[in-house]
Structure formats: C-alpha cells, structure tokens
Amino acid sequence: MRKILLMVAVAMLAALVMFAQDKGGKGGAKGGKGGPPKNLKVLTPENYMDNMRAFVPALGLADKGGCNFCHVADDRSADTKQEKVMARMMIQMVGDINSKFPDGKVHVTCFTCHRGSTEPSTAPPAAN
Template sequence: MRFLATVLLLAGAAMYAQDAPKKGPGGPPQPHKNLKILTDDEVRPMMGAFRAALGQQCTFCHVQGDFAADTNPKKDIARKMIKMVNDDNAMFADGKVHVTCYTCHRGKNMPETVPPPAAPGQ
C-alpha cells in the first residue's frame, strides 16, 4: 500500500499516460493480462510512475500492441526492480516509503553510478 502511495506521488499527471484497459462489448474494462507483481489497480499509476522516473515511453519495456508479452527482456528487469524497491522499503519499521524508482533513476533509464565531477574551484 505504501508503495502505491509513492507511485501516486511520482506519477502526477503522467499516471494517465497509458491507455485504459480495453472495454469488452458493453461491459466493464477487461483486467490486465500477465500480471506477476502488480495488481490490476496498480498498473496504470505504476506505469505513469515508471514513465516519469525513467524518462521512457511504454515501448521501452513493452511490445507495442501487446503489453502482456514478455518478449522484451527489460520487462523482466522492471519486475525485479519493483521487487527490490518493495524489499528496500519493507526494511523500514516506520511504514513510510523511503525508496522509489526515482530515488536512483532521476528521469534516466540508467542511473548514474558515480557523482558528476565537481565544478572548477570547488
């Protein structure tokens, strides 16, 4: 639940960037397929958070037109990263979210692993 709260904070307006699940003929939206970590209700806000945190579009991890497909290896990496962030936050006894995708990625698909060089004279 606290992970979802972080997602909502990060996503802001971007959380609606992905298309809504397709509606069946005259029925409610169909549930997302091939979910392994997120719940159906978490998918849209989480995808918006990924987009904001990594600065990427849906097809960075997904196959265009077949979001359920697992053929892009980046999708499996994303699942592992979600688990890592959830595990990191579970270590804090206060129940607050301390780590998000943005904590490391800062809008880039590859996090920087070393600080930038100091400006001259510093």
C-alpha cells in the same frame, strides 16, 4: 529537498497530461485501452496503473517510446523484452527495501536511483 519534491511533482503532472491525451494505446494482453491487465507477476490489478504512470517520469520514458520501452506494442502482456523482465526485478527490489523500514512508509522509488533516466544515475560501491 523542496526542489526535488517540486521536480517530482512536475514530472508526475507531465505524465498525467501525457496519459490523458493518449488516444490509442493497447492495454491488457491484446485488448484495447482500458482492458483488464494480463500477466501480472509483481504488481496487483489495484496498483499496476499507478505504477505504470510513475515509470514515465521516473525513467524518462516520454522521449523513449513511453510504454513501448518495456512492452511489446501489440501485446503488452508478452514477456519478450528484457526491459520488462528487468523492471519486474527492480520493482521487487524496491518493495523489499521499503519493507525493511519499520514505519511502513515508502522511502525508495524508481526515481531514487534513476532520476529520470532508464539507467540508474547512482553507481554502486566498488568491489573489494
């Protein structure tokens, strides 16, 4: 368990360093970095950036184009990439799962299944 926590902490630190060095990303709809988020359907303005930063290590996006894996480079608010549409569904799924725990704590994250990969690393049970 400690090894997993250490791996998550190192991945989060690496993501923070990567974002701190980002010089020219585009935020919002067509605005520059730091612009207000546009077209939020699942996340809130208060939690979207923390979630975006968590996706990089959870899905191994650092070597797959970072934000552009899910977002259109010139218009991050666009919903034209299937990866973004799927990410929204997965965020809702994780929220639904966590809402079922009576203690109110986060038990499931993207990393729970993805383990640093864009494809889940766990296989669903076989259908009968």
